[in-house]
Amino acid sequence: MSEHAGSFDCQACGACCAYFRVSFHWSEADDGPGGTVPVALTEPVGLHLRCMKGTGARPARCVALSGTVGQQVGCTIYPLRSSSCQELAPGDPKCLQARAHHGLPIQPD
Ligand code: SF4
Numbered sequence: 001m002s003e004h005a006g007s008f009d010c011q012a013c014g015a016c017c018a019y020f021r022v023s024f025h026w027s028e029a030d031d032g033p034g035g036t037v038p039v040a041l042t043e044p045v046g047l048h049l050r051c052m053k054g055t056g057a058r059p060a061r062c063v064a065l066s067g068t069v070g071q072q073v074g075c076t077i078y079p080l081r082s083s084s085c086q087e088l089a090p091g092d093p094k095c096l097q098a099r100a101h102h103g104l105p106i107q108p109d
């Protein structure tokens with residue numbers, strides 16, 4: 001989920017936070033220098049990655065996501081979220097894939 005202005009309103013969506021495995025390099029967790037993502041909200045993926053808890057299996061839903069997908073949502077760790085979360089922009093292919101999975105429109109208003 002991204003704050004960037006786009007075709008879709010992320011705060012009325014959240015589909016990408018409840019579809020993909022949200023993984024990133026382990027050093028983005030806050031048990032390492034410079035990391036920000038609360039490590040307690042993550043779990044290991046192999047040797048070098050971690051993922052947000054709740055996204056490692058289907059049906060996925062990030063533990064940091066509040067609210068109801070497709071209605072009103074929020075990221076409870078927004079300033080601390082991973083690079084993966086920051087890079088997913090509204091309207092990009094992964095966004096559309098997640099929205100389609102949740103039955104949300106994939107054409108902007
Ligand atoms: S799926 Fe797209 S519109 Fe929905 S929260 Fe993610 S980036 Fe925003």
Ligand code: SF4
Pocket residue numbers: 001016017022052062063064065066074075076077078081082085
């Ligand atoms: S950390 Fe926030 S932005 Fe990232 S998947 Fe979870 S709820 Fe979405």
